[in-house]
Amino acid sequence: MRVSELSVESGVAIATIKYYLREGLLHQGRQLAATRADYDDSHLRRLRLIRALLEVGRLPVAAIKQVIEAVDDESLSVHHMLGTAQYALGPTIEPEPGEEWDAARAQVDLLIGELGWDVAPTAPTRDELTQTVVRLGQLGLSTDLTVYAQTAQRLVAEVEMDTVPFDGPREAAVEALVLGTVLYGRAFDALRRLAHESESARRVGGVPKNVDGSGQPG
Amino acid sequence: MRVSELSVESGVAIATIKYYLREGLLHQGRQLAATRADYDDSHLRRLRLIRALLEVGRLPVAAIKQVIEAVDDESLSVHHMLGTAQYALGPTIEPEPGEEWDAARAQVDLLIGELGWDVAPTAPTRDELTQTVVRLGQLGLSTDLTVYAQTAQRLVAEVEMDTVPFDGPREAAVEALVLGTVLYGRAFDALRRLAHESESARRVGGVPKNVDGSGQPG
Secondary structure (H helix, E strand, C coil): CCHHHHHHHHCCCHHHHHHHHHHCCCCCCEEEECCEEECCHHHHHHHHHHHHHHHHCCCCHHHHHHHHHHHHCCCCCHHHHHHHHHHHHCCCCCCCCCHHHHHHHHHHHHHHHHHCCCCCCCCHHHHHHHHHHHHHHHCCCCCCCHHHHHHHHHHHHHCHHHHCCCCCCHHHHHHHHHHHHHHHHHHHHHHHHHHHHHHHHHHHCCCCCCCCCCCCCC | CCHHHHHHHHCCCHHHHHHHHHHCCCCCCEEEECCEEECCHHHHHHHHHHHHHHHHCCCCHHHHHHHHHHHHCCCCCHHHHHHHHHHHHCCCCCCCCCHHHHHHHHHHHHHHHHHCCCCCCCCHHHHHHHHHHHHHHHCCCCCCCHHHHHHHHHHHHHCHHHHCCCCCCHHHHHHHHHHHHHHHHHHHHHHHHHHHHHHHHHHHCCCCCCCCCCCCCC
């Protein structure tokens, strides 16, 4: 198909498609003439993935480029490719060297070990969790995350990973992982706050429901 | 105590304390002379709460002001006060009128009803979840959030709400709710991505662990 059809089919503006081509995020089409190229389903799939990373994952273009490179590098296993995308979704954490950090990091590594999780020793997600454990400790909150970890494990093993098509095109697996990670994460966060409201109502509420549209809890 | 001691005890700079006093976030001290005032534990508690809302909750000052007003308004029940804080933590959602939105909203309301949750009909968290359901549907992903909701319920009822001191000073309850919501939310998000990596390794991994520090998944 021509670039104009590709634009219609993908919902991505022609100028944006040309930008992705220049940046190397989208592979070139088959050149038909000096100013005409032919695009196919692989371009559509790639544009879908870019949109997912950009709009739902909210990744910067530089990070999207890294993910795309991992998708294109067939020498990388599907697991490594997914890891590249997963790591790009997390925040960038600067470890804060010191006893406090080291103790929190040891606690994170111990937890992962106790659960028998197969996570790279160098996974940046370990640093991310370490930072939160440090913060919890500084604020005098419990740093025991066992129940959270067990809950995450159940959710991921029983529901989430089943939605990732490991056997299809590489783009499709990355897209499903990114969309699922972000959107179900967002859904869970809202559900957790809804459950908070309900549980709070049960424990200290008891006032009649407020239906005046003021947005106050019931 | 003097403002200088309050600054040392709270870790908040004097200039910042004066800014909070001007903005009405912090109540005035007992005036001893034209330029000297006396502060007590209630000011320390308030500064702790402001820091929690600002640094961990990342709320803008206008939202912090709303929360503080709810803390100060003793005519509001603890449940309403906590709701104000909880709602401030969520993103601001603009409903997108139309059939798609209405169907998603009905689905959210049905889910909350089926779970027997006591959530205000006007809770903005309903809109927040509705937006995610719309997005999931548009992207062809499952909008069945039952397992997520049940998981959130278990976590909140069995672990999370026990950390909120409902009977103490009003600031302490809000602070615990805000810190817990944000930090355990962040921890769960990281744990979920760690579980993803592990589950992916189990399903399609099988390559030896990479310990060269490249940050690639194992």
